[in-house]
Amino acid sequence: MREIKNILVAIDFNETVGDLLSYAEALALKFEAKVWVVHVAEPNPDFVGFEVGPQYVRDVKADELREEHRKLQTICDTFFDESIEREALLIQGSTVETVVEEAKKLQSDLLIVGTHKHSFFHDLFSENVSLELLKKAEIPLLAIPIDED
Template sequence: MKRILIAIDYHPTSEQVAETGYNLAKKLKAKVCLLHVMAQTRYYGMEYPSFLGYEGYNFPVNMQMDSEIQKVAEDYLQKAAAHLDNKVETKLKKGETATAVLKYADEWKADLIVMGTHSHSFLEKLLMGTEATTVLEKTEVPVLMVPVKK
């Protein structure tokens, strides 16, 4: 495995996912790319504690300003990459998460996708599915799922 794509969302549990994927990549001497998909803009205004070296913003984000949200997401990715290693690549995509992860894994020629699985209730999984499930069902690339709890 030479290329490991680590998909992170805008939530503190991403630190566990990123560090797990990065530590595996170091052992394999693999190239790493952190991928973040802007799918649900409401998360960028959340006040989370510091994670992945990212302090966040202490002011509310105007959800109608796409360019401002993109700046927040780019800043988040840069801080997350610096938290791991300055050699880590980053990529920001927009759209539906599972589709964007699958498409970029193919474009970047990833040998492994690393992503987290949030614990959802049985009913939520049954009615809505999860992004992780969609990636697993449609990928041609091995996937490492890191179990995380909100």
């Protein structure tokens, strides 16, 4: 069995984040691993080929990113036992590619993601992030089914 020293947890800001982090916490305690909690924010408009716009638009986006990072840090500090080494990362980019790239950079041994239960038609016509991560990640992936009732 592979040694687990770095666990990457990719989260959205929703009510189910605790479910994912409880799995991460249990595994981190068992293996004495570090946990990286990652949230991927939307890329900057100029990154995806749009005009940047006036300065106030950039300032608003910067404020939103700072708030998301504070929220991510609070989640990281709230949900984990203090003995667990952990770090919160907010990264802008395309979700799947960014998570896969970050997992490589951090030398992650395990990737934990939530998987949403949707109808067949929803899955057929939308990007399923956890499925794409399963296809592209080069490390073991733990997909936790989550209900958003």
